[in-house]
Amino acid sequence: MCSTVRLLVLLSIIGCVELITVSTPHKYVNVTTGQNVVLPCTFVTSADTKNLNIQWDFVPSSSITQQVYYYQSGSVIIPEPYKSRFQPPSSPGTTKNASIIIRDMQSSDAGVYTCQVHNLPDVEGKSEVDIIVHVFEAPSTPYCSVHGDVESGHLVTLICHSERGSPTPTYTWTRLDQAKTRRPVLGRTTITGIMEIRNISQFEFGEYQCNASNVAGISTCTIELNHDVGDGVIAGAVIGALLGCVLIVLVVWFIAHTVKKHKYKAIKASEGNEMKSSHRAPEASDRVTMATTAGNLHAEGDDPQA
Ligand SMILES: *[C@@H]1O[C@H](CO)[C@@H](O)[C@H](O)[C@H]1NC(C)=O
Numbered sequence: 001m002c003s004t005v006r007l008l009v010l011l012s013i014i015g016c017v018e019l020i021t022v023s024t025p026h027k028y029v030n031v032t033t034g035q036n037v038v039l040p041c042t043f044v045t046s047a048d049t050k051n052l053n054i055q056w057d058f059v060p061s062s063s064i065t066q067q068v069y070y071y072q073s074g075s076v077i078i079p080e081p082y083k084s085r086f087q088p089p090s091s092p093g094t095t096k097n098a099s100i101i102i103r104d105m106q107s108s109d110a111g112v113y114t115c116q117v118h119n120l121p122d123v124e125g126k127s128e129v130d131i132i133v134h135v136f137e138a139p140s141t142p143y144c145s146v147h148g149d150v151e152s153g154h155l156v157t158l159i160c161h162s163e164r165g166s167p168t169p170t171y172t173w174t175r176l177d178q179a180k181t182r183r184p185v186l187g188r189t190t191i192t193g194i195m196e197i198r199n200i201s202q203f204e205f206g207e208y209q210c211n212a213s214n215v216a217g218i219s220t221c222t223i224e225l226n227h228d229v230g231d232g233v234i235a236g237a238v239i240g241a242l243l244g245c246v247l248i249v250l251v252v253w254f255i256a257h258t259v260k261k262h263k264y265k266a267i268k269a270s271e272g273n274e275m276k277s278s279h280r281a282p283e284a285s286d287r288v289t290m291a292t293t294a295g296n297l298h299a300e301g302d303d304p305q306a
């Protein structure tokens with residue numbers, strides 16, 4: 001190893017083999033979605049650059065290597081997915097600048113980019129550098145919801161979740177009072193944005209806001225935790241129950257009354273028949289019975305005359 005280096009140094013001094021040095025000022029580049037990114041890469045070579053070869057490769061976080069850019073002796077190849085949003089190095093043979101620009105970065109562009117430079121016969125030395133690119137995405141508008149009975153003593157769960165966002169957003173809940181001033185909500189919010197309120201009476205009803213935030217930005221949603229609605233529901237239930245009771249009482253009374261009336265009629269009717277058969281004078285107030293009795297009496301009264 002040592003002898004190889006010594007040999008190389010010796011050869012480079014002699015001029016048979018040159019040492020190429022590729023470098024970058026930024027090993028880590030952070031960008032948010034939609035932004036353009038400059039991937040800086042420069043090199044030093046003492047050999048003539050007519051055989052210059054530059055290659056940019058990309059290894060996505062979860063996939064295999066793909067080629068981004070290929071340069072050989074003045075000819076350039078830019079693969080299809082990059083063509084429309086790619087700015088290649090301009091005359092890298094003279095500028096010794098192999099930096100590239102990729103426009104409209106997306107989450108899928110996050111990963112490791114490798115800049116490799118070869119310049120025959122200058123093949124020894126540090127011929128490549130890696131640049132690690134993070135693509136941050138602001139949280140998408142979160143989805144706010146309330147689960148559980150919004151009533152004293154019940155478990156209420158406030159849920160807040162953003163579909164998109166990188167790195168994973170952190171969620172915080174605040175309560176907005178009448179003057180729209182924010183007050184942090186007591187209670188713990190889980191990493192997934194869920195906050196449980198075990199005893200709603202310990203909290204105030206009103207407007208709650210959830211902030212989903214990460215380094216790229218912030219998004220909010222608000223939700224109403226309404227006391228009036230809770231009271232209304234209770235009042236409604238009470239009124240409903242009362243009305244139900246009243247209705248039941250009415251129905252029972254009506255049935256009882258009707259049955260009583262029918263019984264009364266039936267008794268009166270049978271009494272009338274008894275009276276009719278015994279030829280006794282009518283005392284009943286029932287009109288039907290009266291009428292028949294009267295008719296009978298009249299007929300009976302006519303009989304002796306006939
Ligand atoms: C890029 O983001 C990472 C992770 O959030 C952070 O640790 C690093 O300091 C950032 N680097 C730059 C140059 O902003």
Ligand SMILES: *[C@@H]1O[C@H](CO)[C@@H](O)[C@H](O)[C@H]1NC(C)=O
Binds near residue numbers: 098099100
């Ligand atoms: C190399 O090129 C990039 C992109 O064109 C540019 O931003 C950068 O300033 C250049 N670097 C040097 C050292 O000239």
Ligand SMILES: *[C@@H]1O[C@H](CO)[C@@H](O)[C@H](O)[C@H]1NC(C)=O
Binds near residue numbers: 153199
């Ligand atoms: C809820 O909080 C109220 C007031 O702080 C308290 O009186 C009540 O006992 C609590 N109920 C439960 C189930 O913790």
Ligand SMILES: *[C@@H]1O[C@H](CO)[C@@H](O)[C@H](O)[C@H]1NC(C)=O
Binds near residue numbers: 172174210218220
């Ligand atoms: C939530 O977001 C709003 C508006 O983006 C901001 O004014 C407020 O301070 C944030 N609250 C917290 C607790 O981060």
